[in-house]
Amino acid sequence: MPRESLKQQLQQLHDTLQQHPQLDDESRELLQSIAGDIAGQTEAGQADEALTEQLQQQAIRFEQDHPTLAGVLRQIVDTLGRIGV
Template sequence: MPRNELKQQLQALHETLKESPQVDDETQSLLQQIAVDIGELEVGNAADLSERVQEQAVQFEQEHPALAEILRQIVDTLGRIGV
């Protein structure tokens, strides 16, 4: 069940990124890489993934609250699947 939630959250992240032209190219590239990493999630490669996602959520709190919320949901889901 958490993997299905994760897919839905990744879809929401992609949709929100498309609707957020004010996100600079570097940040958008970083978020897209996080989404790719999550999509290709393997236990051995996941050591710092949750931490990176959490850091991005904190950075977006003021300027991009919708992105920050989605990222926090992804961190929560990653925790439930053991990442």
């Protein structure tokens, strides 16, 4: 069940990125890359703790200017924790 939740949250991240055109290209590309890495690693049955740390850092970075995006990132971090990352 957490893996299905993770897929939904990754889709929510993609949707949120599309709804925030004011994000700079570097941030958008980084978040899309992170989402792709998470999807690939969790489907392969492995995940990297560095990726979780990177998500946490991005959530902090976006907290003030993009609280919705930061919330989505925090949900993904929580879900990764529940599946053992």
